Structure formats: structure tokens, C-alpha cells
Amino acid sequence: MKHHNLPVSPETVHWGYFSKAVQPAITVRSGDRATIETLTHHANDDYERMIQGDPAAEAIFHWTKEQKTISRRGSGPTEGPFKLGAGEGIGVHLMTGPVAVEGAEPGDVLEVRILDVRPRPSQSACYCGRCFGSNAAASWGFHYHDLIEEPKPREVVTIFELDTAGEPYAKAVYNYVWTPQTDPDGIIHSTIDYPGVRVDHNLVTKRENILQDIRVPARLHFGTMGLAPSEEDFVSSIPPSYSGGNIDDWRIGRGARMYYPVAVDGAYFSVGDPHAAQGDSELGGTAIETSLTGDFEFILHKKNDLGGTVLEGLDHPMLETDEQWSVYGFTYPNYLEALGKDAQTTIAHHSSVDKAMRDAFRKMRRFLMTAHNMSEDEAIALMSVAADFGVTQVVDANWGVHGSIRKNIFKCY
């Protein structure tokens, strides 16, 4: 077993997409471990607290008229003229990786164990050692066209501080309504439509003393984690799909084991979108987006060894924790295949909790019938009396419902 180190740097991140075509940052063998840094793509909501003084973050977010370190942000066009910028923000998450896995082939399953998750403290002079995150109630939020207070619509950024002295929790510091921001290339962003645009704090009005006496218990986790799909070379990081991605389940934190179907040779695992806390539904569009570092272990399960195990027939992402199994249902289990050429943009017109619930039901039934040898009637009775279905997210285009079943149900007595 080798322990790898994968810090963030301009060479080890890619922005806004999963890809089978990107040069791997590292290559691991089954059983290897890696410490992997991740940066939140929302760090520029408060540059001073979340980027300044952090050499890697400064380098990655660097964007002037003369130089933009990471030009491509999203799976869209890389040749102008641009509406929003290179990559066109079709995909938004800063991803670390890919991590190639030796010997991984389509049909295999990659198990990723999260051994530990730690916040990345500020290195800024005024905030050194403290941890911050940003929540954006954004245009893609479930609430956006259903606001009651004026002005409507509006996007609101709330900056949180994470207290890690005891049981970690987050507390709001201030918020502001998004105002048009001009990027170094002269494009005006009237809404939050392209990642990494630095918010000019002279152009927003900060409101302090918000969410007073409110402490949000931390749920450190990675919102976006998964493998490169086979369908396209560049796949937006926004919609989750059969090989994982932006699942946005807060249970994908310390102690979690994620299982992903391998779609391309080498698996090409990437991780990003770190979160300090999130509720089931991620209602406003984002979590508390904060930079995190994780310790991971990679275990490759070869396709010929899956028969008779809980991984037999797995064609979707699945979570295992000490307490439960969760399967992830989406509006479309594989939206790239279902929607064809323009899938990455058109999926947003199909978002449906009803369809995600249907998919989660089918995946849980499959799991119980295949991995636990039940008849369909046994599986449905058990689901009805013991499986819990929750709304994972209603903001990632390919909306999600997770179905969970407790492990203690299966103990042999």
C-alpha cells in the first residue's frame, strides 16, 4: 500500500467537468491511499477570507486581463467569442484529479473510502487559521422563482465561519445580494453564471447580524465525487449520473464508502465541491461551500469478482456507511444516454423529483433482489416497511432521491 499526496495546484485541478481525456494527476493501485486537497469554486465570494495568502488557491483562481490560470471552466466551448467565458460555465466545480486506477476497466466497480475529512484554514493575514465557507441562494435554486420578499428575483451570498474547537458547527458572518460583476475579460455577470468570478466587495452591500443565535452542525463532505463517464470527453460537473458526480449527499463524508461503476479504462476519479454542511434537497442551490482535504482509500473490484457480492449488477453509484446502504436515484439514471447530443444543457428542462423517486425505487429493488437474493415481493414489502427515501437535491438539473436501508435489518441472528 502506498500513500499518495495530491495537493491542489494549477496542474492537479480541472474546472467544471469530468473527463476521460485529461492527463491523470496521479495513478494509484487498488489498496493505495491518497491525501487529496480540494478547493471550493465559491472561494471568490470572499477573496480575502478564502483565497488571499493561500498560494495554491491564489494561483488557481488567478485571473487578470493578461492571464487566467485555469482558462476552461465547464464542458462548453473553449474557442470564443464567449457569452460567459471559456467552457461557458457548463459545469462549475473545481475538481482535483483525475486519479487513474491501475487496471480499472469498464464493468469494474471502484470503491472509494473516505478515511478523514478536514477543513482548509484561511492563510490570509487577518483570518489566518480560521475556516470560512459560502452559501449562494442562486438562480438554479428551488426557491428562485418562488420568492416572496422584494427585490425579485435576487441571488444572495451568505458567508459562514466554521468553528472547529469542539463539535464543529457553522455560524453566519454576513450576507449580500449579488450585483453585476465584471470579470477581467470584460464580461458582465448579472447573475452567478460562471465560476471563479471575484466578487468586488465595493459593489455589494454587506448585512451583518444575520442568523443570530443559529449554529449549523457541520456535516463535512464532498458534494461532487465520481468517475469519468464514457459518453463524452468533457462532461459537465453539474448533473450527477451513473458514475457519480455531483450527488450532493451530506452522508458522503468521513467513514463513507462510495461504489462507482467504472466506465472508462483507468476509472479517472475526480473529487471537489467540498461542503461544510448541507440539508437534504440543497434547496437554495448550494451548501456551505468550503475548501476541504480528505484522506481516501481506493479499492478496485474487478467485474469477474462481483458475482455473489453486494456489488453484483451495480450500474449506479451506491453509498455504504456503518449504519446503512443508500442508492441514488436521478431524474434520468444516465441522462447522457437518454437525452443525446445536447444532454448536458437540456437535462435542466427535465428535472423531476417524481422521476428520481421512480429511479430510486427501481435501484433499491434491484439491490435487494440481487445483493440480498430476495423475490420481488419480499423486496417491495421490505422497502415499504423499512427503506427511507429522501430528497437528495433539487438543484443539480438531474434531480436526486436517495433510498436508504439500515444494515442492522440484515444481521443474521
Add this chain to the structure above:
Amino acid sequence: MKHHNLPVSPETVHWGYFSKAVQPAITVRSGDRATIETLTHHANDDYERMIQGDPAAEAIFHWTKEQKTISRRGSGPTEGPFKLGAGEGIGVHLMTGPVAVEGAEPGDVLEVRILDVRPRPSQSACYCGRCFGSNAAASWGFHYHDLIEEPKPREVVTIFELDTAGEPYAKAVYNYVWTPQTDPDGIIHSTIDYPGVRVDHNLVTKRENILQDIRVPARLHFGTMGLAPSEEDFVSSIPPSYSGGNIDDWRIGRGARMYYPVAVDGAYFSVGDPHAAQGDSELGGTAIETSLTGDFEFILHKKNDLGGTVLEGLDHPMLETDEQWSVYGFTYPNYLEALGKDAQTTIAHHSSVDKAMRDAFRKMRRFLMTAHNMSEDEAIALMSVAADFGVTQVVDANWGVHGSIRKNIFKCY
């Protein structure tokens, strides 16, 4: 404070509906307590285990060609000719009550605390003292038109036994596929379409050794509990609505406090649909349906006293437990008002998790803004990072999503 006793009897139950027009079984004052028995309407799935030898259950379920103790079952017609039977099974739950609350008026809120919940043991010779329940994977289940094994479609009844020696759990005893059952009036029930039809065990094939090594942890709770709506004299017990009813949340068990808007003078509280265990979604159409007895406390909150409390502006059912608050969203917050004359039957054509999620979001926002004095921006940020939305049920016509927020978030530090 007076402690009332409300056993089940032909005089203290009504079947399949909530009603402001039924004579109250008892009248209580705010602060009073009551021990209330409830019977599962699925007891006749196994008459021998769940009815035989239990005088009250035998009397209530009694139905011969000559005499049907409880004729009306549902809010439908009571004059024949019947397709299914009196009440036409528009509503299915055996309800105990109503409990009238002295001085309750529209605009008030009734708090119902569940102090304790206990199973009702069998009094049958062969099973005396043991506890049983029935799960029906029924025609109204989410799975019904999406089956993969033959014969399709089919309804399946699974009988469970509840072990209460230690930490209570349920274990499957046997199951059978529903076959056409002829009731004493000669009506043939090809599917489970009318409550209280005794299943002739000579007409079904029992399959034993099912769900082996599976233990379902008990979650004793009342699936259907609430107040009479004002819109109609007889309201189907199937769709939950603004004054509660068939919410089917397993959290409504011991220690829970439910808050209901009062819609009619006297409140008219009824409770039934007792469950031994259920998962979030109640996927197949029912829980483990089992007879239970509860100890309840009733507290009337007068409308003029609600301002400045967490109950201010409450126009929907809400749950409080030691850990959290939950609001209940439905496809339609008040389907009777929204859908008009034929609402009780047409609501089934409108079922939608997406709409229920929308309603749950709005109710949680209202709760945070009204009860916790937040701005809309604070409420939406907090929901996104700390509120959890889950699928309550996808089988009760007016489908439900619950939004929950933990109490420890609000502690003043």
C-alpha cells in the same frame, strides 16, 4: 386534569373518514389525557391472528349476510346499489373518536402529545399475547404498475410478527398473493378495494420462509391522526390535508407532539391506522398495519394566544419531537378547497412529489420567517444548509414531503 379511557367498540369507531358530523365518542378539556385504542383496518388479512378472540375487534369487524356492524366504510354513498359497499371504500382507516375538545374553535391550534404507544396483543387461542401486523403491497402502491416478476400486476399481503421482548422488531411470517374475495353481501373484490373484507385463507396460497434473517426495527406510530376538516361532512381518510389525517410519518410515535389547525367547533380529533413500522415513502401502499393503543394529552392553543409563539400563522400540520420540527407538504395543501366537488376521488390523479416538495419548502420558509423571525434570505440560506426534506409517502393520493429542521440549531448560546 382528567384521564379518559376510550376503548374501541362499535360505538367509538368510524370507518374510512373524518367527520364534523359524527357524535363525539368523548369530550375532553385542554390538559386532559386519554388512553385510546385503535384497530388496524387490515386485521382481516389474517382473522385468526388479529381478530379472533378479541371481543371488540370481533364486534367491529362482524359482517355476515344478516348483519354488518359498521356498515359505512368510507365517505362515499350509503345508499345502494353499491359497486364496493356502503361508503364505497372512499377512505379505508378504522378511526377511533371523534374526541371533541371543549372550547376549540376554527383558528385555534390543537396540540396532541403522544405519551406512549403499545401494541395490542392477539387474544386468539393459538396466538394469545403475541402481536401481528399486515403489509399489503397494493394496487395504490408506487410499485404497482412497475413490477418485473410475473404475474403482473398482483397484490401481495405479508403477515409480520412483532417481537417485543427486547428492542422491538418485526419479522415476516408468511405472504400470499391476493385472490378475488367475496364479501358477505356477494360483492367480489378482485383487488383490495374495500376495507374489512375477510380473506378466506382457503383461497390464497401461503408462502413461508420469506424475508429470512430480516428483522425490521419497530417504529410504532399512528399513520392517520388529525381533525375534521370544515369543507365536507364526510371526508375520505386517505388523502392527508391541512388538518392532518393520513400523514403516514413514522415519527408520529411516542414522544411526538402534533399541532393541527382547528377547522370546526370542538376540533373533532380522530386517530387510527396504527403501524408497527414504515419507511419514508410507504412505497408499497401500506406499513406493517397493526393494532395499537396510545396515551395522548390534548392542549388547546387559542388563536389569540398564538402570536409570538412557534404556532403563529400555522395553517398546516406540524410535528415536534425532542430533536426536530417537521412541516408537512402535500401535492395540494388543501385539496378539498383546490379541487372542489369531486376532490376526494380526483386528488388521486394529481399526485406529485414535485408539488409536495414545493409545498414543504413554502411551509418551512413560513415557519422560519414567522416562528423564528428570519428574513426570507436567512430562511432560504438556513434551509439549504440545514433543513432535510424527505419523501413521507407516495401512496395516499395527496402525496407528501416533510421538511425537518433540528432544534439544536436554534439553541441560544
